[in-house]
Amino acid sequence: MITVTGLTKQYGGRTVVDDVSFTLEPGTVTGFLGPNGAGKTTTMRMVAGLVPATRGSALVDGRPYAALPNPGAVLGTLLDAAAVHPGRTGRTHLRLIADALGVPAARVDEVLELVDLAAAGRRRIKGYSLGMRQRLGIAAALLADPPVLMFDEPANGLDPEGIRWMRSLLRDHAARGGTVLLSSHLLGEVEHTVDRLLVIGGGRIVADGPVASLLGTDGVSVRAVDPAGLARALTVAGHAVAPGTDGELVVSGASPAEVGAVAAAGGLALTDLRPLQRGLEDVFFSLTAA
Amino acid sequence: MTVAVLSPSRPVVARRSGASLPAQVGLEVRKSLSTRSGRAVVAAGALLAPTAMTLAVASSAGPLGSPVGPVVVTGMLSVLVLLALGVLSTAGEWTSGSVQTTYLLEPRRSRVLAAKALAVAALGAGVALVAAGLATAVLALFGPSVPLDGVGRAVLMVGIGGAAFALLGAGVGAALGNTPAALTGVYLVYLGVLPLLQVFKPSIADAVDPGNAVLQLAQGTDQAQSATVLVAWVAVALVAGVVVTRRRAVQ
Numbered sequence: 001m002i003t004v005t006g007l008t009k010q011y012g013g014r015t016v017v018d019d020v021s022f023t024l025e026p027g028t029v030t031g032f033l034g035p036n037g038a039g040k041t042t043t044m045r046m047v048a049g050l051v052p053a054t055r056g057s058a059l060v061d062g063r064p065y066a067a068l069p070n071p072g073a074v075l076g077t078l079l080d081a082a083a084v085h086p087g088r089t090g091r092t093h094l095r096l097i098a099d100a101l102g103v104p105a106a107r108v109d110e111v112l113e114l115v116d117l118a119a120a121g122r123r124r125i126k127g128y129s130l131g132m133r134q135r136l137g138i139a140a141a142l143l144a145d146p147p148v149l150m151f152d153e154p155a156n157g158l159d160p161e162g163i164r165w166m167r168s169l170l171r172d173h174a175a176r177g178g179t180v181l182l183s184s185h186l187l188g189e190v191e192h193t194v195d196r197l198l199v200i201g202g203g204r205i206v207a208d209g210p211v212a213s214l215l216g217t218d219g220v221s222v223r224a225v226d227p228a229g230l231a232r233a234l235t236v237a238g239h240a241v242a243p244g245t246d247g248e249l250v251v252s253g254a255s256p257a258e259v260g261a262v263a264a265a266g267g268l269a270l271t272d273l274r275p276l277q278r279g280l281e282d283v284f285f286s287l288t289a290a
Numbered sequence: 291m292t293v294a295v296l297s298p299s300r301p302v303v304a305r306r307s308g309a310s311l312p313a314q315v316g317l318e319v320r321k322s323l324s325t326r327s328g329r330a331v332v333a334a335g336a337l338l339a340p341t342a343m344t345l346a347v348a349s350s351a352g353p354l355g356s357p358v359g360p361v362v363v364t365g366m367l368s369v370l371v372l373l374a375l376g377v378l379s380t381a382g383e384w385t386s387g388s389v390q391t392t393y394l395l396e397p398r399r400s401r402v403l404a405a406k407a408l409a410v411a412a413l414g415a416g417v418a419l420v421a422a423g424l425a426t427a428v429l430a431l432f433g434p435s436v437p438l439d440g441v442g443r444a445v446l447m448v449g450i451g452g453a454a455f456a457l458l459g460a461g462v463g464a465a466l467g468n469t470p471a472a473l474t475g476v477y478l479v480y481l482g483v484l485p486l487l488q489v490f491k492p493s494i495a496d497a498v499d500p501g502n503a504v505l506q507l508a509q510g511t512d513q514a515q516s517a518t519v520l521v522a523w524v525a526v527a528l529v530a531g532v533v534v535t536r537r538r539a540v541q
Contacts, residue, residue, distance in 0.1 A: 045539075045540065045541075048394055049393070049394075049397045050390065050393060050394070050539065050540035051539040051540065051541070052539065065397060066397035066398065069306060069307040069308055070304055070305055070306060070307055070308050071308075071394065071395070071397060072304075072394060072395045073304035073305070077394055079390060080387060080390060082387060083386075083387030083388060083389075083390040083391065084386070084387065084388055084391070085324075085325060085382075085383075085386045085388045086386065087324075087325035087326055087327060087386075088324050088325055092324050096317060096320065096321060096324070097391065097395065099309075099313075099317060099320075100309055100314075100317055100395040100396070101304045101305065101395065102304050102305020102309065103302060103303075103304050103305075104303075107302055140391070143302075144302055144304040145301070145302035
């Protein structure tokens with residue numbers, strides 16, 4: 001669990017994180033979204049104790065990060081995949097971390113296998129691609145199988161297979177009772193991965209809630225054998241109907257059940273009926289525009 | 291890639307507490323020796339003194355009054371290299387970014403610096419002792435015949451010099467957090483500022499030069515003042531390193 005209360009960071013007269021508060025519960029994957037410079041990375045670094053907060057607190061498992069007896073075994077982080085010594089091999093890098101955590105050496109081979117870097121483990125990190133460094137960072141975060149994971153832009157450099165793998169990894173971790181916080185610019189990927197969204201803009205939290213409630217519904221898309229007849233019936237029933245871009249009818253402010261009832265009452269056969277949701281991209285831009 | 295992400299076959303059991311200080315020192319030694327640059331510095335440190343002694347013996351024809359001077363002078367060449375060992379152990383982490391991992395694993399920065407200081411001191415002393423010992427062996431085997439009185443003390447003082455200079459480099463590296471700046475700074479001071487001071491104010495230069503302090507200690511002269519000079523250089527560098535590191539954000 002991560003609990004952040006009134007977290008604020010100021011550099012001189014500039015406030016980059018402004019009174020941020022949230023609580024992440026076990027068993028959830030939370031997406032942390034925001035434009036460049038919104039304060040996502042600074043917030044994460046304050047949670048991990050790398051950047052001192054100006055005000056407020058961030059607790060991991062009920063304690064400040066620095067007060068945890070073996071913090072890397074509680075919070076696995078990936079903040080910057082490039083923050084590794086390029087002269088070391090991948091295996092040596094992970095061995096040093098494993099020894100610091102008190103994790104058996106065999107676990108290094110396990111995580112290298114998990115992230116598909118077993119063959120590259122004895123090569124110097126200098127020769128790794130961006131995707132390989134990203135996977136090495138994920139491997140390091142997973143070494144102690146910590147209950148909490150905090151990843152900043154974990155999909156950077158990953159190919160589609162890698163992104164799908166990472167999605168499975170994070171969902172599996174939450175399913176086992178873990179807590180996941182991930183920030184990403186890949187809105188489409190976040191939408192398929194997370195249960196909850198935290199949106200930050202200008203250093204302040206502008207939205208916090210389940211994905212479904214934040215995206216909301218905005219009417220119904222319906223196709224019928226007799227579209228003109230259905231449109232007349234819906235209009236008579238008091239619904240606003242407009243033609244869609246692909247031959248469907250868009251009924252604003254109605255639920256699928258309401259549209260289905262109108263169709264059934266008029267004996268009109270439907271070929272497609274689905275709720276319309278706002279896209280995450282639309283929500284993101286509307287929330288962070290100010 | 292393993293598409294089906296499975297839980298670990300056995301629960302992963304990490305240590306319940308952080309690593310002990312001796313374990314952290316061991317880790318820091320391994321970190322220093324886990325890169326080509328670190329191993330190159332150690333190798334250079336170990337080989338410079340005997341190489342210089344070999345050249346000196348080969349080019350010298352006259353008798354030798356005392357072995358202490360040659361052992362210390364050649365030993366100081368190795369000790370100078372160990373400044374870089376110290377810098378790499380601290381500034382090297384900031385320059386490469388690996389400091390982020392270090393402080394995520396152990397957020398208590400003073401403890402990390404203490405472990406690094408102990409590690410580079412041990413490495414520095416060890417390398418310098420090996421270097422001075424090899425140089426002494428070259429002198430004894432191939433040099434002009436001379437009683438080796440005082441050589442043991444000279445080798446020991448070179449070892450202490452190795453530890454001190456490595457610590458000095460670590461402190462400056464921690465304070466500046468940038469490898470090129472720290473290396474430039476320490477070598478500019480030792481090879482530029484101090485020699486200039488020797489030209490214009492030789493008495494002051496002799497009094498503050500840490501290399502001269504090592505020579506004096508080896509010769510058994512001005513013990514208290516020489517020890518104070520070495521301790522002062524190390525203390526100022528380490529305190530500066532600790533103060534700056536504790537306040538610096540890891541971006």
